[in-house]
Amino acid sequence: MTEAHKICDVQHPDYITMRTVWRQWRLTYKGGRWFIDHYLKRLSRRETADEFRERKEMTYCPAFAKSAIIEVRNAIFQRLVDVTRTGGPETYRKAVLGELGGVDLFGSTMTSFIGRKVLHELLSMARVGIYVDAPRDMGVTLKEKGSRHPYLYTYWAEDIRSWCRDETSNDREFKSVVLRDHPHKLDPNTGLPLNDVSTRFRHYWINEDDGFVWCQFFDENGDLDIENPEAVRLDIKKIPFVMLELDNSLLTDASDYQVALLNMASSDVTYAVKSNIPIYTEQSDPRHSSKHLRRRPQGVKPPRDLLNGNIDHSSGDNVGEAGTAQKANAREINVGAGTGRSYAPGMDRPGYINPSPEPLQVSMLKQKQMKAEIRQLIHLAVTNLEVKMASAASKGMDNHGLEAGLSAIGLELEVAERKIGEYWALYEGSKTAPTITYPKNYSLKTEADRFEEAKHLKDEQDAVPSNTYKKLISKRIATILVGHHATNEELKRIHEEIDAAVGTTADPDIISQDVERGLVSAATASLLRGYEVGEAAKAAAEHAERLAKIAAFQAKGGGANQARGIADAGDGDESQREKAAAQQTETDDVVTNKTRGEAK
Numbered sequence: 088m089t090e091a092h093k094i095c096d097v098q099h100p101d102y103i104t105m106r107t108v109w110r111q112w113r114l115t116y117k118g119g120r121w122f123i124d125h126y127l128k129r130l131s132r133r134e135t136a137d138e139f140r141e142r143k144e145m146t147y148c149p150a151f152a153k154s155a156i157i158e159v160r161n162a163i164f165q166r167l168v169d170v171t172r173t174g175g176p177e178t179y180r181k182a183v184l185g186e187l188g189g190v191d192l193f194g195s196t197m198t199s200f201i202g203r204k205v206l207h208e209l210l211s212m213a214r215v216g217i218y219v220d221a222p223r224d225m226g227v228t229l230k231e232k233g234s235r236h237p238y239l240y241t242y243w244a245e246d247i248r249s250w251c252r253d254e255t256s257n258d259r260e261f262k263s264v265v266l267r268d269h270p271h272k273l274d275p276n277t278g279l280p281l282n283d284v285s286t287r288f289r290h291y292w293i294n295e296d297d298g299f300v301w302c303q304f305f306d307e308n309g310d311l312d313i314e315n316p317e318a319v320r321l322d323i324k325k326i327p328f329v330m331l332e333l334d335n336s337l338l339t340d341a342s343d344y345q346v347a348l349l350n351m352a353s354s355d356v357t358y359a360v361k362s363n364i365p366i367y368t369e370q371s372d373p374r375h376s377s378k379h380l381r382r383r384p385q386g387v388k389p390p391r392d393l394l395n396g397n398i399d400h401s402s403g404d405n406v407g408e409a410g411t412a413q414k415a416n417a418r419e420i421n422v423g424a425g426t427g428r429s430y431a432p433g434m435d436r437p438g439y440i441n442p443s444p445e446p447l448q449v450s451m452l453k454q455k456q457m458k459a460e461i462r463q464l465i466h467l468a469v470t471n472l473e474v475k476m477a478s479a480a481s482k483g484m485d486n487h488g489l490e491a492g493l494s495a496i497g498l499e500l501e502v503a504e505r506k507i508g509e510y511w512a513l514y515e516g517s518k519t520a521p522t523i524t525y526p527k528n529y530s531l532k533t534e535a536d537r538f539e540e541a542k543h544l545k546d547e548q549d550a551v552p553s554n555t556y557k558k559l560i561s562k563r564i565a566t567i568l569v570g571h572h573a574t575n576e577e578l579k580r581i582h583e584e585i586d587a588a589v590g591t592t593a594d595p596d597i598i599s600q601d602v603e604r605g606l607v608s609a610a611t612a613s614l615l616r617g618y619e620v621g622e623a624a625k626a627a628a629e630h631a632e633r634l635a636k637i638a639a640f641q642a643k644g645g646g647a648n649q650a651r652g653i654a655d656a657g658d659g660d661e662s663q664r665e666k667a668a669a670q671q672t673e674t675d676d677v678v679t680n681k682t683r684g685e686a687k
Contacts, residue, residue: 093309094288097265099249108339109212109245115342116211118150126346127353145360146353151458152341155465156210159337163496164202166526169574170501172197172508175521178236179511192238201500204241205331209496213336216242217503218266219327219510223319237327237514239507242266247330248288259506261326263292287312291326298324327510331503333496337468341461348457355450362447365439367422369430469493493529501525528570541567548591557591590615 114122123146129139172183182190183197190200208215221237246267253260268287271280286307294301300321304312321327422428428437469492501523508521541564548560562582570578589611592598598615601607607615613623 094265094290094305095307095309097249099247102248106245108336111342111346112212112336112338113245115338115345116153116156116207118148118153120148122148122150122345123349126349128350130354130357142353142357145356146349147356149345149348149352149454149458151348151461152338152345152465155341155462156207156337158462159210159465159469159493159496160202160206162529163206163493163500166497166529167198167202169526170198170504171522171524172504173522174519175508176236176512176515176517176519178234178515179508179521182236182238187234187236188238190239197504200239201504206500208241208243209331209333209499210337212244213333214244214247215331216244216247216266217329217331217507218242219329219507219514221514237511250330253293259329259502261291261328261330263290264326264328265290266328291328293324293326294320300324300326323510323513325510325513327513329503329506329510331499333472333499335468335471337465339468341464341468344457344461344464348454348461351450351454351457355447355454358447362442365441367420367437368440369420369428369437370435469496472496490528490530494527497525497527497529526575528566530570537567554591558585558588561585561591588615593617 111126114125123143127143127146130142134142172180174180178187181187185194185196185199189195190197191204195203205215205217217239218241219237219239222235246269247264248267249263249265250261251263253262266289268289269284270287272283272285273279274281288305288307288309289302290305291300291302293299297320300323301318302321303318304315306312420428430437466489470489472492472495504523504525505520508523512518512520544560544564544567548557551557562585565581565585566578569581573581590607593615595616598607598612602609602612608623609627610623613626614620
């Protein structure tokens with residue numbers, strides 16, 4: 088290998104093109120002082136280094152682009168609990184649940200690993216790599232193998248230096264890959280990591296002679312690694328590396344917005360701090376305070392003949408000489424709560440003024456607009472996403488709208504996880520790879536948005552006299568309210584129960600009114616309220632039994648309501664009507680009875 092083509096100098100054309108923007112995307116998502124140090128600019132050339140340093144110390148990072156990315160990540164992350172993983176080697180089935188040390192040997196489940204280490208990298212950088220590694224000596228028998236199993240770790244986009252795809256099989260396989268590692272140097276005495284990170288390159292390729300995967304390590308200078316100088320053969324015939332890609336980062340446009348927002352916010356903070364000091368003003372007559380008027384310096388007496396209009400040139404104190412010229416000195420006055428000032432008649436009273444708040448208000452309004460636009464840009468970027476190297480199943484999807492963009496991200500994760508399961512099975516010598524299925528529906532709506540949309544649909548449910556229409560609306564309402572929490576099986580069961588329901592509403596007020604008006608039977612109302620079949624008959628029998636007991640008790644004269652009959656047998660409003668009638672009778676008696684005479 089020539090000096091010009093050392094492994095450390097090898098870079099893919101896409102890597103060379105994107106490395107200039109990766110830095111801005113990463114710092115935009117990382118935020119904090121890293122973002123401020125790189126993208127805060129001087130206001131003008133007149134701002135000194137000390138003023139700039141002081142302003143930087145007061146500047147905060149407006150990480151609204153990061154907030155929008157996290158919103159998208161959470162929308163997908165909360166659906167990962169619905170991912171089904173079946174089949175595959177036994178170690179895979181246990182590791183994806185967090186057993187045997189988890190999928191990364193740090194106790195992570197597959198859902199946790201994808202959500203915490205992969206998803207945010209994919210959304211912010213549009214590319215992330217996952218390497219499926221395994222112990223060199225996996226063992227032959229189960230006893231030799233023990234709990235050892237393959238494990239995963241990620242590579243940032245900046246560390247995937249170069250690659251060559253195997254176009255003969257499919258675009259997900261590689262013929263050659265160059266990766267960069269950053270291992271910590273260890274203290275030889277304690278074995279603890281030092282504050283020093285080294286750089287190492289690893290090159291994977293498929294040997295055309297035997298068809299197996301080979302790996303070789305190099306140091307930061309591109310020379311063979313001293314500790315591992317020999318090439319190592321892996322006992323698999325596919326490079327166990329998965330690279331997830333999106334068409335564009337969600338920060339492609341929003342990162343520039345955040346840079347502009349950072350500098351605007353920094354300027355506003357400085358303006359608010361430094362302009363929060365009132366300025367003392369006092370009216371003065373320029374004829375008395377002009378700097379062009381000649382004044383006698385203190386301690387210098389005028390020439391004796393100056394009063395007579397004659398100038399004594401023999402005097403050494405001539406007022407026209409440079410030595411006696413007035414020096415420009417700052418005028419200083421004492422101001423404050425306990426100090427008074429006099430002013431001449433006809434002149435305005437001295438006072439304090441403050442800078443106008445209008446520039447700050449305009450800037451704050453613009454920043455508010457930019458904050459909203461950052462979120463819109465992130466959502467627009469999601470909407471425009473398409474699945475890169477999509478599978479045949481994904482090509483039939485309707486790739487329109489925000490939810491379709493989220494589904495595209497989910498499909499990219501699904502395809503990648505299937506490749507992980509395939510490589511895991513190759514290490515284990517298993518012929519059966521696991522089956523992975525991701526949810527198809529995702530949403531960025533808040534709970535308030537869901538309730539508002541469901542309320543609107545409920546109001547429109549009775550607009551069409553069609554039971555099919557009403558049940559379809561009911562299924563949409565159920566999907567909006569609980570679809571993001573329920574599994575696919577639970578949501579399917581909910582829809583089936585809505586189709587099998589005898590009515591189109593479960594509102595207790597509506598059902599109660601329909602029963603009172605004689606529009607529906609008690610048995611049907613019981614079913615609509617979710618009770619078991621036959622509950623209405625049981626309730627009617629118990630009600631009749633209770634009426635019989637009351638009637639028997641009142642027949643013996645022991646009831647206080649004997650004159651009224653059986654209270655439970657009434658319509659429920661009899662006592663209220665009797666009370667109202669008694670009150671009306673009393674009122675009429677007061678008005679008509681005039682035995683007390685006229686009022687005086």
